Each structure stands twice: as C-alpha cells, then as structure tokens.
Amino acid sequence: MANSKDVDDQLVLQDFATLSQFGATAGGGVDRQAASVADGQQRRWFSDWLQDRGFRVEFDRVGNQFGLLELVPGAPYVLTGSHLDSQPLGGRYDGAYGVLASAHAAHRVAKRWAESGETPKYNLAVVNWFNEEGCRFKPSMMGSSVYTGKMELEAALSSFDRAGITVRDALNDIECVGSFDGPSAAAYAEIHIEQGRSLENDGITIGLVDSTWAAHKYQLVVHGAQSHTGSTIMADRHDALLGASMLVLAARELADDFASAPLHTSVSQMNIEPNSPVVVAREVGLHLDLRSPNQETLDLADQRLSARFEEIEKRAQVKIEKVTAHSWGVANFHPDGVKLSMNLADSLGLSHREIMTVAGHDSVNMKDVVPTVMLFVPSVDGISHNEGEFTQDSDVCAGVDLLTETLDRLAHGALTDID
Amino acid sequence: MANSKDVDDQLVLQDFATLSQFGATAGGGVDRQAASVADGQQRRWFSDWLQDRGFRVEFDRVGNQFGLLELVPGAPYVLTGSHLDSQPLGGRYDGAYGVLASAHAAHRVAKRWAESGETPKYNLAVVNWFNEEGCRFKPSMMGSSVYTGKMELEAALSSFDRAGITVRDALNDIECVGSFDGPSAAAYAEIHIEQGRSLENDGITIGLVDSTWAAHKYQLVVHGAQSHTGSTIMADRHDALLGASMLVLAARELADDFASAPLHTSVSQMNIEPNSPVVVAREVGLHLDLRSPNQETLDLADQRLSARFEEIEKRAQVKIEKVTAHSWGVANFHPDGVKLSMNLADSLGLSHREIMTVAGHDSVNMKDVVPTVMLFVPSVDGISHNEGEFTQDSDVCAGVDLLTETLDRLAHGALTDID
Numbered sequence: 001m002a003n004s005k006d007v008d009d010q011l012v013l014q015d016f017a018t019l020s021q022f023g024a025t026a027g028g029g030v031d032r033q034a035a036s037v038a039d040g041q042q043r044r045w046f047s048d049w050l051q052d053r054g055f056r057v058e059f060d061r062v063g064n065q066f067g068l069l070e071l072v073p074g075a076p077y078v079l080t081g082s083h084l085d086s087q088p089l090g091g092r093y094d095g096a097y098g099v100l101a102s103a104h105a106a107h108r109v110a111k112r113w114a115e116s117g118e119t120p121k122y123n124l125a126v127v128n129w130f131n132e133e134g135c136r137f138k139p140s141m142m143g144s145s146v147y148t149g150k151m152e153l154e155a156a157l158s159s160f161d162r163a164g165i166t167v168r169d170a171l172n173d174i175e176c177v178g179s180f181d182g183p184s185a186a187a188y189a190e191i192h193i194e195q196g197r198s199l200e201n202d203g204i205t206i207g208l209v210d211s212t213w214a215a216h217k218y219q220l221v222v223h224g225a226q227s228h229t230g231s232t233i234m235a236d237r238h239d240a241l242l243g244a245s246m247l248v249l250a251a252r253e254l255a256d257d258f259a260s261a262p263l264h265t266s267v268s269q270m271n272i273e274p275n276s277p278v279v280v281a282r283e284v285g286l287h288l289d290l291r292s293p294n295q296e297t298l299d300l301a302d303q304r305l306s307a308r309f310e311e312i313e314k315r316a317q318v319k320i321e322k323v324t325a326h327s328w329g330v331a332n333f334h335p336d337g338v339k340l341s342m343n344l345a346d347s348l349g350l351s352h353r354e355i356m357t358v359a360g361h362d363s364v365n366m367k368d369v370v371p372t373v374m375l376f377v378p379s380v381d382g383i384s385h386n387e388g389e390f391t392q393d394s395d396v397c398a399g400v401d402l403l404t405e406t407l408d409r410l411a412h413g414a415l416t417d418i419d
Numbered sequence: 420m421a422n423s424k425d426v427d428d429q430l431v432l433q434d435f436a437t438l439s440q441f442g443a444t445a446g447g448g449v450d451r452q453a454a455s456v457a458d459g460q461q462r463r464w465f466s467d468w469l470q471d472r473g474f475r476v477e478f479d480r481v482g483n484q485f486g487l488l489e490l491v492p493g494a495p496y497v498l499t500g501s502h503l504d505s506q507p508l509g510g511r512y513d514g515a516y517g518v519l520a521s522a523h524a525a526h527r528v529a530k531r532w533a534e535s536g537e538t539p540k541y542n543l544a545v546v547n548w549f550n551e552e553g554c555r556f557k558p559s560m561m562g563s564s565v566y567t568g569k570m571e572l573e574a575a576l577s578s579f580d581r582a583g584i585t586v587r588d589a590l591n592d593i594e595c596v597g598s599f600d601g602p603s604a605a606a607y608a609e610i611h612i613e614q615g616r617s618l619e620n621d622g623i624t625i626g627l628v629d630s631t632w633a634a635h636k637y638q639l640v641v642h643g644a645q646s647h648t649g650s651t652i653m654a655d656r657h658d659a660l661l662g663a664s665m666l667v668l669a670a671r672e673l674a675d676d677f678a679s680a681p682l683h684t685s686v687s688q689m690n691i692e693p694n695s696p697v698v699v700a701r702e703v704g705l706h707l708d709l710r711s712p713n714q715e716t717l718d719l720a721d722q723r724l725s726a727r728f729e730e731i732e733k734r735a736q737v738k739i740e741k742v743t744a745h746s747w748g749v750a751n752f753h754p755d756g757v758k759l760s761m762n763l764a765d766s767l768g769l770s771h772r773e774i775m776t777v778a779g780h781d782s783v784n785m786k787d788v789v790p791t792v793m794l795f796v797p798s799v800d801g802i803s804h805n806e807g808e809f810t811q812d813s814d815v816c817a818g819v820d821l822l823t824e825t826l827d828r829l830a831h832g833a834l835t836d837i838d
Contacts, residue, residue: 087645087693087695087697087698088693088695088698089645089693089701133695133697134695134696134697135693135695135696135697135698138696140696140697194650195647195649195650195651196650196651196652197652197655213649215649217696225805226506226508226804226805226806227802227803227804227805228614228777228778228803228804229683229685229687229708229804230614230632230634230683230685230708230710230777230778230779231613231614231615231683231776231777231778231801231803232614232615232683232801232803233615233616233681233683233801234671234674234675234678234681234683234684236616236800236801239671239685239687241667241686241687241689242667242668242671242686244664245663245664245665245667245668245686246664246668248660248661248664249661249664249665249668252653252658252661255653256653259653262652262653264648264649264650264651264652264653265653266648266649266658266699267660267661267664268648268658268660268691268694268695268696268697268698268699268700269691269694269695269696270660270689270691270694272687272688272689274506274507274508274554275687275688275689276506276507276552276554276687276688276804277553277554277557277559277636277687277688277706277708278506278552278553278554278559278687278804279506279507279554279687279804280685280687280804281687282508282805287696289648289649289696291649357650358647358649358650359647359649359650360649382650382651382652382655383646384646384647384650384651385645385646385647385648385695385697385698385699386644386645386646386701387645
C-alpha cells in the first residue's frame with residue numbers, strides 16, 4: 001500500500017491534470033482569460049471540488065470565488081489562493097497551481113484537525129481571485145484590488161474588453177458573480193511558480209518572497225497625423241508608429257544601460273490607428289513598463305526615458321502624451337512570515353532562499369492589509385506566460401506540503417498573536 | 420442669368436457636397452470603407468444619379484458599379500471613373516472626386532452630342548471600382564484587378580476582413596453585386612487629387628501622369644516567443660515587437676540614406692500577438708513598403724534592407740520571415756494620352772506639367788490593357804488619407820472640364836485610331 005505522502009501527491013497531480021484540460025491549447029498550455037467560457041467551466045469544476053470536500057462556495061460582487069470552511073463560528077479566516085485565469089496561450093501553472101495547492105493544503109489541514117480534534121483560532125478559506133492577469137480586462141489583480149479596497153467595485157465592473165463587453169456582463173454570462181462580501185481575513189498565504197530561473201539555476205526548491213521589485217508603468221499615446229504611405233514626402237510625415245517604435249528601442253536601450261542593476265523594461269502592447277497598410281499611423285497607444293529591485297535605478301531610468309521624448313518627438317514629428325503613470329516602490333512582505341515559512345521549510349527538509357518577486361501577484365495587494373506569506377517553487381528555464389511553462393512534479397508537491405504546514409500555523413495565530 | 424460654365428460648375432460642387440455626406444466624420448472627412456453601410460448608401464445614391472441622366476446601371480461579380488451610355492449599339496466603351504470607397508477617417512476627395520468628375524464629364528459629353536447630333540465611335544461608361552483602398556479587404560485596387568484579369572474573381576470574393584466577413588458576403592449585404600461581365604473597353608480616363616504638394620507648390624492646375632513610381636511591398640512576420648514582461652530577464656527575451664520596431668526604424672533610415680533619390684518607405688500596419696501589456700510579443704506581422712521613381716535606387720534599398728535582417732534577428736533574438744513580396748517597376752502611361760491631354764489643357768488655358776504617380780490607382784491596372792489617360796488636380800498641402808484633405812473648387816471644376824474634353828476625344832478614337 002502506498003504511503004500517505006504518495007497518495008496526497010497523486011491527488012494533487014491528478015487534479016492538476018484535470019484542471020489543465022479547461023481551455024487547453026494545442027501547444028500544451030491554456031487559454032482561460034478572465035470570465036471566458038473556459039474560465040466559467042473551470043470555476044464550476046472548482047466549486048464542485050470544494051463542495052465535495054465540505055467547503056461552502058460563495059462569489060463576491062467582482063467574481064472572486066471563495067471556498068469557506070467555518071470551523072470556529074464567527075472567527076476571521078486565513079485566506080489562501082491565487083487565480084485560475086490565464087493569458088492567451090498561457091502556461092498551465094501560472095495561478096492555477098496556487099489555487100489548487102491552496103485547496104489541497106486547506107483540505108489536508110482540515111482533515112488533520114478533524115482527526116486530532118484540534119480547534120484552530122481562525123477559519124480557512126480558499127480563494128480564486130478574479131482577473132489577476134489583466135489581459136482581457138484592465139487592470140490586472142482586479143479581484144484582489146477590489147477585495148482590499150484599492151479599487152472601486154464600480155470601476156472594476158465597468159472595465160471592458162476589446163469587444164466592448166464589460167466585466168459586469170461577462171461575469172453574469174458565466175454566472176460567477178454573487179452578493180457575498182468576502183470573508184474577514186486574518187492572514188493570507190499564496191504559492192506560485194517563480195516566473196524566473198534563479199531557483200532552478202541554484203537547485204533550490206522553495207523561494208521565500210521577502211519583497212517586490214519597484215515598477216513604473218506608463219500608458220503612452222504617440223500623436224501623429226494620417227497621410228498616404230506612398231505619396232507623402234518623408235519630410236511631411238508625422239508618423240506615430242515611427243515614434244512608438246523609437247520608444248520600444250529607447251526602453252530596451254535603458255535596460256542595456258542598467259544591465260547590472262538590473263532593470264527590466266518592456267513594451268508589449270500597441271494600439272495602432274488606423275492600422276492600415278497604406279495610411280501613416282495617426283496615433284499609437286502603448287504600454288511601457290520599467291522594473292527594478294533598486295528604487296534609485298528605477299527613478300534614474302525614468303528620468304532618462306522622459307529625456308528621450310523630445311528627441312523622438314522631433315525625429316518622428318509627433319507628440320508623446322503620458323496618459324497614466326502607475327508606479328510602486330520596493331515593498332516588503334511581513335518579515336515574520338518569511339521566518340515562519342523558512343522554519344517550516346527546514347522542518348520538511350526543503351532547500352530554500354529569500355527572493356524578490358518581479359511580477360505582481362494578488363499577495364502584493366493582500367500583504368498591505370494582513371500578514372501575508374508568499375512562496376515560490378522553481379519554473380523550468382523560467383518560462384512564463386508561455387505554453388511551455390513547466391514545473392517538476394516533485395516541486396509541485398513540495399510546495400503543497402509547505403503551504404499545508406504554513407496554513408496550519410497561520411490558523412493557529414502564528415503571525416497575528418502578539419508575543 | 421449665369422453662364423453655362425458657372426451652372427455646370429455649381430452642379431459638380433453641389434453633387435460633391437451631397438456625396439461627401441455619406442459616411443461623413445466629425446473631422447470633416449469620410450469613413451466609407453469598401454462594402455460598408457456607408458458605401459452601400461453612396462452606391463444607391465450614385466445609381467439613382469446615373470439612372471436619372473439616362474445611364475443604365477450594372478454591377479459586375481466583384482461589385483464594380485458601371486453607368487452605361489450605349490449610343491453606338493455594340494461598340495466598345497470609353498471607360499472613365501475611380502472609386503467611392505475611402506480609408507477609415509479618410510478625405511472627401513480621394514477617389515470620390517474622380518467618380519463624380521467622370522459622371523459629370525460623361526453626362527456633359529452626351530448632352531453635347533445630343534445637341535449637335537454627333538455620333539461618336541465608342542460608347543461611354545462611368546465606373547466606380549470596388550475596393551480601391553484595400554484597408555478593409557486586401558489587396559487594394561481589387562475591382563480593377565479583377566476587371567483587367569490580374570486577379571481571380573474567386574480570390575477576391577474570398578478575401579475577408581478582420582471580423583472574418585468575406586467580400587462575397589459584404590457585397591451581398593449591401594446588394595451591390597451582379598452578374599454583369601463589365602463593358603468591353605476601348606480606352607480609360609481617370610482624374611484624381613495629386614496626394615502630394617508638387618502641383619500646389621508650383622501653382623500648376625493639371626498634372627499629366629506619365630508614369631508610376633516603382634514599389635516593393637513586403638509582408639514580414641517577426642517570430643519571437645511569449646514570456647512575462649516583468650520577470651523574464653532581458654537576455655532570455657525573444658521580443659517580436661522589438662524586432663518589428665527595429666524594422667520600422669531601418670525603413671526610415673533607408674529613406675534618409677536615399678533622400679535625394681527620392682525613396683519613400685513606410686510601415687503603417689502591425690498585427691501584434693498576443694498584444695497584452697504583460698506578455699512579451701511572440702509574433703508581429705507587419706507591412707513594409709519601399710517606393711522610388713528610380714528602379715536602381717529601389718533595388719539597392721531592397722538589398723540594404725535585407726542586409727539588416729540579420730542584425731535585427733540577433734539583437735531581438737527573433738526570426739524575420741518574408742511572407743510575400745509584391746513589387747512593380749517604373750511603368751509608363753500611354754505617351755499619346757499625355758500628349759492628348761496636354762493639348763486639351765492648353766486649349767482650355769489650364770497650366771499643366773507631366774508628373775509621376777507614387778500612389779497606386781485603378782488607372783495603373785487599366786493602362787496595361789487599354790490606352791489610358793490619368794490626370795491630377797492639386798491637393799492643398801498634399802494632405803491625403805486624412806480628414807483634412809482639400810482641393811480648391813476652381814481646381815475641382817477645371818479637372819472636370821479637362822476630363823470632359825478628354826472623353827470627347829477618346830470616344831472619337833483619339834488614342835485608338837492608327838494614324
């Protein structure tokens with residue numbers, strides 16, 4: 001007979017394989033954008049999974065899906081979760097692993113308590129945050145932003161996709177919206193793949209997230225003028241796409257200038273008008289972001305980028321407008337949370353290291369309202385937002401084990417009791 | 420009482436004002452993309468206009484709209500026309516002026532013959548070519564390409580727009596498709612705004628088009644790989660949008676290198692996948708074109724562009740694929756046609772100059788099958804494919820006058836009789 005650890009691992013891996021079939025793509029990834037048909041399907045499957053194991057399922061007004069285990073009537077909840085939505089042609093692990101790990105960890109802890117007759121201090125809730133990815137509806141981390149009061153509910157519900165469909169309508173379409181207010185949280189825990197290759201490179205199983213990189217994000221609009229691509233003499237062109245292309249290169253050159261800092265820069269989205277092969281673009285909207293673990297680097301990069309606007313405006317005969325500039329500084333996770341999960345990893349014999357997160361996560365919102373633990377497991381070659389995303393089964397299972405112990409301790413007040 | 424010239428001018432200007440209301444935009448332009456609702460409306464109005472003046476209206480299988488005046492039973496036709504479709508947020512004059520000028524000119528000539536009792540050698544037909552612009556359905560000059568046998572009917576009807584709607588369905592929707600084979604042509608005449616500023620700069624009323632610039636057009640696909648815009652280290656990125664942006668700059672630098680040739684280069688359309696703010700682009704399709712009045716310049720520019728692919732591929736870690744390369748050389752219009760219209764312009768007291776056309780026109784197709792006359796009138800500031808496109812009323816009317824005389828001579832066999 002298999003031992004208990006083997007059985008638990010197999011259950012996780014089987015469920016992960018089932019979950020990966022929703023919105024599965026030919027390239028081995030998933031396409032489950034927020035409130036899409038595939039997102040609705042996986043949410044129904046997940047509701048069934050939770051209900052079958054004694055969780056009460058509730059949706060709040062922005063489509064966050066909660067599985068509640070109320071063991072101590074009236075007490076706050078330790079929340080744990082991530083997001084099931086994906087990028088178009090995204091990977092199977094990003095978000096989905098964290099939700100499933102949370103569900104299994106919570107279920108294991110509850111079984112353990114039921115067997116031992118223990119009563120925790122807090123209740124347990126698993127959460128599938130709505131629209132973490134932000135690809136169909138902007139902004140990203142929408143569900144946790146509304147839950148933590150960082151975004152107005154109405155603003156979230158009014159956000160619309162390229163086809164003009166609002167979050168409100170899309171959530172109604174998949175029947176994943178309710179009137180629940182969300183559980184009162186005492187602490188939060190999340191696990192995610194690294195989306196980088198540092199853990200893998202160094203053969204480390206667990207990343208203990210201690211802080212976030214700082215980021216500056218811009219929505220820029222390059223204003224030019226329509227003209228005929230063939231007949232308009234070059235000197236008369238006001239080419240918005242030339243200006244936008246120069247911004248793409250300027251961003252990359254900044255990353256080169258600060259390579260050792262490091263600085264990550266990206267432009268990955270443009271909206272080109274009119275986007276016709278025979279009309280010089282009159283307007284290009286683009287998203288540009290700068291990220292660094294070092295606030296000074298980021299501020300300096302920011303200045304150097306703005307300093308290049310004038311040269312670009314002159315060369316392409318355009319105007320560059322900075323529509324919104326969203327930014328955040330380097331922010332720390334709860335140091336006692338890092339210490340707690342470090343000790344637990346040691347007790348499980350899992351190698352670990354403190355790590356920063358470059359990518360945003362729902363935990364980045366949650367850490368500002370309750371003590372929060374954020375864990376990473378390795379991602380092979382650091383491949384992310386790509387169908388080829390892969391994490392070894394052994395790492396998948398080790399993460400669930402550590403999250404289980406973390407939940408147990410959090411539910412007993414590990415980060416909330418005043419020493 | 421106003422003289423006859425004043426009355427004729429007013430009729431042209433009134434009709435032009437009426438025509439400009441179809442698909443009128445807030446910015447003073449028009450949006451009448453091929454087989455759109457607005458295109459259907461203007462086509463019905465134009466059918467009525469033609470029928471009220473004794474023309475028989477027919478649509479061929481690709482939606483070309485013909486107004487036929489059969490004065491000599493069984494004889495071939497002198498065709499004259501242009502296109503009513505526009506770019507999105509296009510100008511009022513591009514194409515529409517030529518169609519309306521043709522209709523008025525043909526009507527005037529027919530009235531003149533009716534009054535004098537003259538019988539011409541050929542019949543007259545006004546044509547509104549389908550989809551000259553090529554912005555909704557590719558390629559451009561679709562209607563005249565099918566008419567002249569340069570494109571298969573089936574290929575044209577199967578072309579589809581971004582919403583997946585085919586030409587076949589779109590033409591059926593606006594009820595502008597028939598089974599007419601098109602008239603047998605003896606000669607063709609077209610008038611258009613210059614889409615450049617050379618006539619205006621030099622105070623010349625009429626451009627006598629003697630040749631076309633040569634052009635090379637490419638559909639390029641830059642292949643990268645999806646990854647996370649935040650967490651992926653710069654060295655691991657395969658950024659298709661960076662590669663595409665470098666191509667945009669390379670094209671512009673080529674134009675600078677050959678400024679005196681001259682060389683016009685453009686990239687004005689990109690399709691970016693997945694076009695998400697947090698995913699490095701995996702693929703960008705783009706349209707790039709090079710145009711020059713000098714074939715050697717164009718060939719040299721072409722070589723230099725291709726020579727830059729390797730550097731771009733290396734820098735952005737992408738692959739560049741050349742999907743289609745459509746090109747044409749410098750081509751002449753019928754020299755006797757230039758001479759004919761030059762003499763007629765002189766007789767009307769209109770200043771004139773020989774000129775090359777950079778932009779494609781339906782006349783560029785027609786000149787390969789029948790003797791063709793192509794005329795330009797000035798365009799203020801050379802503004803084109805822009806709502807601000809404008810031509811002075813006096814130039815509008817002078818163009819109709821010259822086209823009228825040209826049609827009269829063509830219908831009498833001016834370019835087709837062997838001397």
